Amino acid sequence: MSRIRCPILSTKVVTAQQAVTHIQSGDRVGMSGFTGAGYPKKVPGALAERAKEAHGRNEDFGIDLWTGASTAPELDGVLAEAGVLRRRLPFQSDPALRRAINSGLTEYVDTHLSHSAQQAWFGFYGPLNVAVVEVSAILPNGLLVPSSSVGNSKTWLDLADIVILEVNKWHPRAYEGFHDVYYGTRLPPGRRPLQLLDPLQRIGDPYLRVDPHKVVAVVETNAPDRNLPFKDSDDGSRAMADHVVDFLRHEVSHNRLPENLLPLQSGVGNVANAVMKNLTHSEFEGLTAYTEVIQDGMLDLIDAGKLSAVSATSFSLSAERAAHFNQHIESYKGRILLRAQEISNHPEIIRRLGIIAINGMVEADIYGNVNSTHVMGSTIINGIGGSGDFARNAFLNFFVSPSTAKHGVISAIVPFASHVDHTEHDTHVLVTEQGVADLRGLSPTARARKVIHRCAHPAYRDRLQDYFDRAVAAHPHGQHTPHLLREALSWHEHFQEHGQM
Secondary structure (H helix, E strand, O other), X not given: OOOEOOXXXXXXXXXXXXXXXXXXXXXXXXXXXXXXXXXXXXHHHXXXXXXXXXXXXXXXXXXXXXXXXOOOHHHHHHHHHOOOEEEEEOOOOOHHHHXXXXXXXXXXXXXXXXXXXXXXXXXXXXXXXEEEEEEEEEOOOOOEEXXXXXXXXXXXXXHOOEEEEEEEOOOOHHHOOOEEEOOOOOOOOOOOOOOOOOOOOOXXXXXXOOOHHHEEEEEEEOOOXXXXXXXXXXXXXXXXXXXXXXXXXXXXXXXXXXXXXXXXXXXXXXXXXXXXXXXXXXOOOOEEEEOOEEOHHHHHHHHOOOEEEEEEOEEOOOHHHHHHHHHXXXXXXXXXXXXXXXXXXXXXXXXXXXXXXXEEOOEEEOOOOEEOOXXXXXXXXXXXXXXHHHHHHOOEEEEEOOOEEOOOOXXXXXXXXXXXXXXXXXXXXXXXXXXXEEOXXXXXXXXXXXXXXXXXXXXXXXXXXXXXXXXXXXXXXXXXXXXXXXXXXXXXXXXXXXXOO
16 A cells, blocks of 8 residues: 555655755755664665766855754765765764765754754754655645654744655555644743653644645655664673663662652663663663663664663664564554654753763763763764763763773873863763762762762872862962863873874
């Protein structure tokens, strides 16, 4: 049976090559997709080919691209390699696009994921010309069944002048009913409270809406999401996962958390996935999650009967687990909801539900400032994503990282972070394979002593302590957060000059 059952939209089926003729150089284009799930599969490649042809004729061709978060090589990668992307927001992870950003070819607006829809509505990025959105089906009445992510799709469909839809039958038709799309968003001063009190509470609709007269093309596809395998857990990631789970046990024993914890948020990555796997083998039962993405470890928790309710905006599964989910999708109904990212990452809801947030970092300094985006202060890796949304508003947050990188030549604990995404005021607990530093309720100097001795690698611990001691001695009237300004970034400078800290 056709996935396109709306009489009006079924007349607009075209090839991807025909669809991209509606996208002009200079357009602002909003595409669906969030961490390699639910992104358009054919249109980006056709657009890249069109751009290459234009460049071959010495014609300029470039667009601004807005998405939900990172996407995949078939979107970010092909467009970056074709030199199409003039500006990109709000998050990315593609190597080709990263090179374009760091070389100055593409402007990158790295913003909190909860902010991007609102900023688009206010016009901070300019008017949206085109929306390209993947769905799993179009119903007879024109409603759209989303696929494996929601992200910013609702906002792009609402704001865009014209719309291109990709209908991907690789996604199970049974996706209908897995989504909760909130249409009550208001801008100040008309904003209303969001009375969401439970991860599985519905406050919206199961479908995306679109004005059928704005739809200029419908493209049929049958292609999988980007499903990359997770790395096997090594000793370091298992140690960090053990530390997080042990810390949660400690909090329960001191009556600071209930026995079934509070709703969990897990950022993208191998360590966060390892934490979820560790919880599968723990004593914790009746867990819930209010998060951005559902990774393998979280699906394992559901299968083990440990996790009863998950609210997210996207999946981020390995190929094996994606195939398992597609095959057994009906068994997950009533346990998973996918929402727009302005709701999945909404500060009001995160604060109300009391989220436990677990996110990765590049480095932290001795006072607890966290860099989660840059190498050596200047080179962007991915972006802040949703870590800021959750860290600042969580009941309890963890930032996790191996204590060293590049076979030990870089320390993840430094005198002063070379770039600060999360200030010391937003950081609760730092975790490396060396141990845990609970920074809550501590002064800066007390935090420094704990970070150095609990989280730093032994190869760097004495040097960090020496830096701290000399900073204290050098500032008799600056004892609150003592620094040696001439040395604060000297470790990073030494790495750039000599290849090691």
